[in-house]
Amino acid sequence: MRTDLPQLVAGLKAHALDIGFDLVGIAPANASTRADYLRDWLASGQAGEMEYLNRRFDERVNPAVYLPGARSVICLAANYHTGAAAPPPTDRSIARIARYALGDDYHDWLKHRLFQLADWIRDRAPDAITRCAVDTAPVMEKELAAHAGIGWIGKNTCVINPRIGSWILLGEILTTLELPPDAPAVDRCGTCRRCLDACPTGAITAPYQLDARRCISYLTIEHRSKLSESQGLLIDDWLFGCDICQEVCPWNDRALPSLDPHVRPRFPHAGIPVRDILDSTDEQLRPRLRGSPIRRVKLPVLHRNAAIIAVNQATSETPPSSTPGHPGVDPDDS
Numbered sequence: 144m145r146t147d148l149p150q151l152v153a154g155l156k157a158h159a160l161d162i163g164f165d166l167v168g169i170a171p172a173n174a175s176t177r178a179d180y181l182r183d184w185l186a187s188g189q190a191g192e193m194e195y196l197n198r199r200f201d202e203r204v205n206p207a208v209y210l211p212g213a214r215s216v217i218c219l220a221a222n223y224h225t226g227a228a229a230p231p232p233t234d235r236s237i238a239r240i241a242r243y244a245l246g247d248d249y250h251d252w253l254k255h256r257l258f259q260l261a262d263w264i265r266d267r268a269p270d271a272i273t274r275c276a277v278d279t280a281p282v283m284e285k286e287l288a289a290h291a292g293i294g295w296i297g298k299n300t301c302v303i304n305p306r307i308g309s310w311i312l313l314g315e316i317l318t319t320l321e322l323p324p325d326a327p328a329v330d331r332c333g334t335c336r337r338c339l340d341a342c343p344t345g346a347i348t349a350p351y352q353l354d355a356r357r358c359i360s361y362l363t364i365e366h367r368s369k370l371s372e373s374q375g376l377l378i379d380d381w382l383f384g385c386d387i388c389q390e391v392c393p394w395n396d397r398a399l400p401s402l403d404p405h406v407r408p409r410f411p412h413a414g415i416p417v418r419d420i421l422d423s424t425d426e427q428l429r430p431r432l433r434g435s436p437i438r439r440v441k442l443p444v445l446h447r448n449a450a451i452i453a454v455n456q457a458t459s460e461t462p463p464s465s466t467p468g469h470p471g472v473d474p475d476d477s
Contacts, residue, residue, distance in 0.1 A: 146268045148321075159219060167217065168292040170291035172317060173290075185197055191356040209281060217264075219316070220404065221297075222400075223312055225400055238449060239380050241381075242413065243384070244436045245438050247406070248438070264297050274316070275314070275315070280315075288313055296330075297332050298335070299392065306459075309389050310397035325392075335349070339387060343359075344358065360385045362374055362378050378452070419444060421446070428442055428445070
């Protein structure tokens with residue numbers, strides 16, 4: 144029996160919204176047009192210690208290599224904006240956490256929804272082959288999301304949707320079905336450069352270009368070795384990730400709040416008291432962080448970050464003549 148593809152697409156989009164996704168679009172499973180840029184970016188060393196980006200390169204830049212025979216990519220997005228209050232500016236005892244990491248680990252619940260939707264597709268198109276992906280997979284998810292109309296890639300390299308802003312988590316279903324694609328998103332950043340001007344580390348080196356080695360998110364999560372004194376100063380009071388370039392984006396001023404229970408903040412004031420990390424053993428932290436994306440970082444890295452934040456906080460409150468030295472803590476020694 145021949146599958147009615149337009150009817151299937153209408154049904155899967157409705158079902159995607161029913162099971163908790165906020166946006167859905169379809170892109171052709173074409174090879175990336177940015178493969179050469181990615182290769183040059185990696186060769187320049189701007190990925191820092193993220194060696195995994197060099198692996199499975201052919202799969203990363205071509206969905207039809209990741210899933211042989213892939214013809215379409217169903218791109219999904221979930222809103223994680225809860226309007227969580229940031230730590231009071233006068234309270235320097237709180238170590239900040241990026242908003243996407245305040246709730247449950249999105250790798251788990253997002254992938255569960257992707258599997259649900261993939262099962263729905265195969266029930267109605269038994270010959271279809273599907274493969275689900277989140278950001279741990281070798282997939283150019285931002286480029287695909289832009290091609291699927293989810294949003295454009297902004298100057299801060301985040302995907303921006305005019306209704307939700309950039310507070311979105313992405314997932315994909317690759318399929319051998321050739322589905323009618325959606326119109327690509329149109330870049331609406333215009334002349335705005337707030338994200339470039341606000342980045343305290345200069346990680347956004349030019350519009351649409353990011354040097355990960357300077358990014359606070361990279362330094363607090365992906366950079367596993369010892370941080371230099373200058374790098375430690377850059378992270379300020381961020382324990383895990385950073386939201387600065389998103390907080391200043393005017394498209395996020397109109398972002399709708401999410402009611403999804405999975406993104407409900409586990410931590411008050413969008414952070415954790417520094418002493419809670421420094422005074423806790425790994426055994427004490429593990430149950431507290433279970434089910435959180437923060438747990439995906441090895442605990443010695445959290446201790447390293449917390450120790451650096453404590454010095455940054457003390458330095459901000461102490462006259463320059465008596466400031467303590469920066470520890471530049473090695474995570475293996477924490």
